[in-house]
Amino acid sequence: MHFAKLVFVWLLVHMVVGGYSQNNCNYTLKGKIIDEHDKSALEYATLYIKELEIGAVSDIRGNYKITGLCKGTFTVVVKHVGCSPITESVSISKNTIHNFYPEHHSEELIEFSIQEEGYKEERTVAKKELSAKEMNQSRGKSLGESLKSITGVNTLNTGNSISKPVIHGLHSDRVLVLNNGIRQEGQQWGNEHAPEIDPYIADKLSVIKGADGIRYGANAIAGVVLVEPANLRDSAGVNGALNFGGASNGRLGVTSAILNGNVGKLNGLSWRLQGTLKRLGNVRTPDYYLKNTALKEYNFSWALGYNKERFGVEVFYSQFNTDIGIFSAAHIGNLTDLQRAIEADEPLESAEFTYEINRPFQHIEHELFKAKAYLKTWDIGQLDFVYARQYNLREEYDKHLPRNDSIAALNLPELQFEITTHIGEVAWKQNRNHAFNTQIGVSTIQQANTLEGRDFIPAFVKYSTGAYLIEKWRSKNLKFELETGVRYDYIFQEVYKWNNWIREYETYTYTYNNVSGSVGAIYKPTSEFSARVNFGMAWRPPNVSELFADGLHHGAAAVEYGDTNLVAERAYNTIAAIDFEHNKFLFQLEGYYNRINNFIYLRPTLPATLTIKGAFPTFNYSQVEAALTGFDFSTKYEFAKNVTWTGKTSFLWAYNLTENDWLVGMPANRFKNSLAYKFADLPKLKEPYIALGVESVFEQKLVPNNSDYVDPPSAYNLMTLGVGFSIPTYKKQQLVVDFGINNLLNTVYRDYLNRFRYYADELGRNYTINLKLTF
């Protein structure tokens, strides 16, 4: 009986599998040729299939492709200048992605991975990703600052240590941040609230839009930031990396370690441990120190996975803890103080170097627990189950202790938020073996926010449920692709707002439901050229701050009023892009027109509000029609052997159609140019390079008149210098070294998107070093 059952299962499996493995000769083998050490793409590497006597050459991004293969096992030889040839045996039974990892010194066996999916995921809005080199150079910076290397991404800063990503002019609730597949839920509405994520967790940082963005939620009006850790180890053994970063300005020290393992005997059990410690002191502009700008941070995470062929489970836990000093001179009592601060050449409070953090400061903790299980549904797809819990604590300590001594002695934060979020998701994704590909899923979120101290953002509970369907299609010759996604969300929110007049809580109830969607196409007539177009619809409900803000915002020297009658914001975004690469030339142009109905913004209103501290300008959260038009443009050209020029340009026009005026607070237009020279390898020094970069930022002139206390700061040019190399240590281990000098000429400048531009200059010259030892 038992035996009969086994035979039956065996037959069933073979029937299912057999159904998809007809013997034709139309399979494609493609993938990347990647440097084993720094994971950079290798261009002009040659591939040769011995048995068939055919071959291919990798392009500027290391991609290769061989089509028209029959089922079988082939011997592939990969050669690249400076590497010994490697030979691997590859089995083809479907369209296959196979990456090759040639090495500069060849005693070791080559590791490789074959992805199950038959085709590289393409998107109708290109995914923008930090390269391995950019990742290493940005180590030590915050998540927001790291993302700045991506064209079209800027940051909204509060001083030097709080920075939020701004994508095509939009930020905060309009940008979704995915930390290890889970939407980051903290107090994202605030301008001075940066994403609570340790960038060292990330193996990859990228920005996506379009149909794949639909998966993660409705409110990704600007896009989705993906923070992706590397996959857990899939073969027995232990590896890891040790990072050290330092910077002269603020005497930054940061160290981070990561350890990956796979327990050979318990086949399929793998684990990871990771931790980061960071300490920064008062930073310096070219002329003076900034008082109370120190920072400390400690983060850790662990992951545990059990992966079998047909199923797997993965558990992840991370903690982020930080204390951030807030520049003292930016704390002002009233408009008279602000006027004095603006008129002063130097901040009114002088400082020396110290690591000490005093009031005002923020203490932030963020905790993420995630459990994920997957089940392969035969040969056709995979079913994912995800549960995650996040807890976010934000404490804000004012500059001065309360006057009352007994209360002051408690040293409590003047403001404290705690937000707890539970997320559940079930998703099914079809394997990409056919012309069509389907993804479908449902998710649900439960969230509760509480506060103590000053009345600012009310307590609330929020429940939301969403469902999505993403469908992709590609033509047989792979020249044409379509993708479309649709999502429906229902949100219920109950807000408990303290009413100081009747001295009771009042309950406000909101329900929202709406559809978001995306449709796009890619046309790739040749391997050198592609054109993409995408139309997306997205919406987001107003956040509690926009609904309930009520009173003086000390940081902004303004009285801000929310509007409890605001409706959801809705965006219609059209993006078109062309990519062209030929020999040593790369050209990418992406244009967009984002039309937003009921765009929520702070509108200045009259009269000024009279308080016991004097009169303050008044702002009301209002809704207008907005249009954000812009383009990103990047080019790369290899002039001569080893000399590469890279240019990146971002322009944006953000217009308020209702009031026929510009929108305030949008990033200025900018150029970035860099020239890199790669030296020849030495036996003990691999991939030495030197790079010089210039970033030119225009003055933001597209602002409404009289919308600000001071005009936007003047244009500036910043120079950076980078030098780096890697040193092979033992066997496959290596030490990657990157030196940098930021603000090489010690330029005095202020940036429009720094909220402290009224008070102080930006940082002066900064020498940085990043070491990464992989083992």
Next chain:
Amino acid sequence: MKTIKNLSILAVALVVTFAVGCKKDDDTPTPSTGGGGTPPQEEEVITTLILTFVDTAGVQPNVQYAFRDPDGDGGNAPTQHDTIRLAANTYYNASVQLLNEAESPAEDITLEVQNEDDEHLFCYAPSNTNVSIARTDSDGTYEVGITSFWSTGAIANGETTVTLKHQPGVKDGTCAPGDTDIEVTFQTEIQ
């Protein structure tokens, strides 16, 4: 051997994590208690400033003028914003009182300023009023300004701005350093 080592690393990691991990928000938001169960409160609120004038010669009656914004900054407009009316050619002893009337009973903030008099300074800036104002109290080193002496001249119509500066560690007897806690401008008539 290696497996045992790996497993022990894992075990240690798990123990450490659960020992320090999984923080909880003890408060559950409810319609009747809001977030933490206690109403949100602003520690530093000053709702009311009262100036009391006493004629040193005892001829004129004592007078009080006030600025009052019972719900604090923003929200509803101030409910009282008096014009200071003083007799011409008269010497007055003046004193300031600060209240937080959002509390019940009202909290006297003047006492707290008095306790931290080395960190606080009242500044009086008359314009077009024919009044000269001098602070008459001291923290031991510098003046404080809770009490002051006003001498009025001829009939005039102008303004007086009363400012309270918070100057922890930076008090130097002038109005320049520190943050502004209060800044109220009173219409002033000398009659």
